[in-house]
Amino acid sequence: METILSITNLHKRYGSLQALKEVSFEIKKGHVYGILGPNGSGKSTTLGIVLNVVNKTSGTYSWFGGKVQTHEALQKVGAIIERPNFYPYMTAEQNLKLVCKIKNINYSKIQEKLELVGLIERKDSKFSSFSLGMKQRLAIASALLNDPEILILDEPTNGLDPQGIHQIRAIIKKIAAMGTTILLASHLLDEVEKVCTQVLVLRKGTVLYSGPVDGMSTNESFFELQSKDNTLLVKALQTHPSIETIKEADGKVFVYLKTALEAADLNQFLFEKNIFLSHLVTRKNSLEEQFLELTKTNKTTTQN
Ligand code: ADP
Ligand code: MG
Numbered sequence: 043m044e045t046i047l048s049i050t051n052l053h054k055r056y057g058s059l060q061a062l063k064e065v066s067f068e069i070k071k072g073h074v075y076g077i078l079g080p081n082g083s084g085k086s087t088t089l090g091i092v093l094n095v096v097n098k099t100s101g102t103y104s105w106f107g108g109k110v111q112t113h114e115a116l117q118k119v120g121a122i123i124e125r126p127n128f129y130p131y132m133t134a135e136q137n138l139k140l141v142c143k144i145k146n147i148n149y150s151k152i153q154e155k156l157e158l159v160g161l162i163e164r165k166d167s168k169f170s171s172f173s174l175g176m177k178q179r180l181a182i183a184s185a186l187l188n189d190p191e192i193l194i195l196d197e198p199t200n201g202l203d204p205q206g207i208h209q210i211r212a213i214i215k216k217i218a219a220m221g222t223t224i225l226l227a228s229h230l231l232d233e234v235e236k237v238c239t240q241v242l243v244l245r246k247g248t249v250l251y252s253g254p255v256d257g258m259s260t261n262e263s264f265f266e267l268q269s270k271d272n273t274l275l276v277k278a279l280q281t282h283p284s285i286e287t288i289k290e291a292d293g294k295v296f297v298y299l300k301t302a303l304e305a306a307d308l309n310q311f312l313f314e315k316n317i318f319l320s321h322l323v324t325r326k327n328s329l330e331e332q333f334l335e336l337t338k339t340n341k342t343t344t345q346n
Contacts, residue, residue: 044071045107046192046223047092052101054087054247061087062247065101069192069225074218076234076255077227079244085227086123088244089196093121106191120185121194126177130170134161134180137169138187147187155183159213175206182213192223199233211237265297265308268321278315282308294321 047069054062062084069075077085090096092103094112105115128137138152156162159179164172172180178198185193198214199207214237218224228234234241235255243251269275272295279288279297286300297308305324312319 045069046071047103047105047225048107049088049092049103050101052088052091052103053099054084054091054096055099060247062091062099065244065247065249067242067249067252069223071191071223072221073240074214074224074238075226076238076241077225077244078229078231078234078241080229082246083229083244084247085229085244086196087247089121089123089194089225089227093119093123093194095123117188118191119194120188120190120192122178122181122185122198123194123196126181128169128177128180128184131168133166133168134172134183135165137180138184141184141187145188151187151189152183155186158186158216159183160209173206175202175209178202178206178210179213182210182217186217186222190222192225193217194225196227197229198226199228199230264299264325265305266321266323266325267295267297267319268293269295269312269317269319271317275312275317275319278312278317282311 045068049068050066052062052065053060065084065088077088079085087096091098092105094116105112106118129140132140134156135152138156139149141147142149142152152165153162156165159182161176161179161183164176169177169180182193182195182198195214199210202210211233214224214226218237224238226234226237238255240253241251241255242249267275267279272290272293275295276288276290279285279295282303284299284301284303285297287298289296289298305322309319309322
């Protein structure tokens, strides 16, 4: 699959502060990527570097397989990394016309993009009359005017009310469904979970996880079991090839897996050994717990 952006071993120092350490990742065409991390973890710095507005300390990045210079490549990138800023006394349409003029884009794109972000009915309203959510949507329309290969958004829902947040997320999904690659930085786990398919988790400038959003929970599910005789239960469990560890606590037996195992199959296996469960629950470490776990410890996991 076509590579849009590849970052290798990026480091960034602001004076004595190490903002990025050995950050590497790759963006392939057609996916929605999230950079997830708490405030100050280096998300905006990463975006700033690849957009050529922040100088890297060391490492490399290349756009579109390195076939074109950064300057030329950035013409195929739509990015919103600051609060949306347009002329307040001009209408939405007038503002976009100005952008078209500067970037040499046909005016016909304006209607299409305003429709996409749900602002066509407000095209004649002044920018100053817009809510923050509408301003953000206008910024998205503006960034999409030249049909970029990738849309980059830094904390696109910050400061918005729930309805505004919902609208922005719906638009992002719509854009992704049309085939545009998206890179979104967010400190909100549920945003990344809702919108992205791939995620890079940063903490204090280092990569804690990179891979599919779903992959964060692979092999993380476990069972909580109980029977009349837990000693017999544990003995039986020890003979199962899919089970990695067994722990006992509070009269319950916790089973952690090496390989996937369905609850029904585990139940059947025990039943055949004459063990009857009084309690069987499948637990999955939620992405939230894992994210908190990841950002608390220094564990590094990579999954491709
Ligand atoms: P995020 O976007 O994840 O909140 P940033 O990339 O903005 O993180 O910041 C990463 C770290 O670099 C933070 O500790 C921040 O204070 C620091 N930092 C960011 N920009 C500058 C700058 N221009 N000068 C000095 N330190 C900076
Ligand atoms: Mg930031």
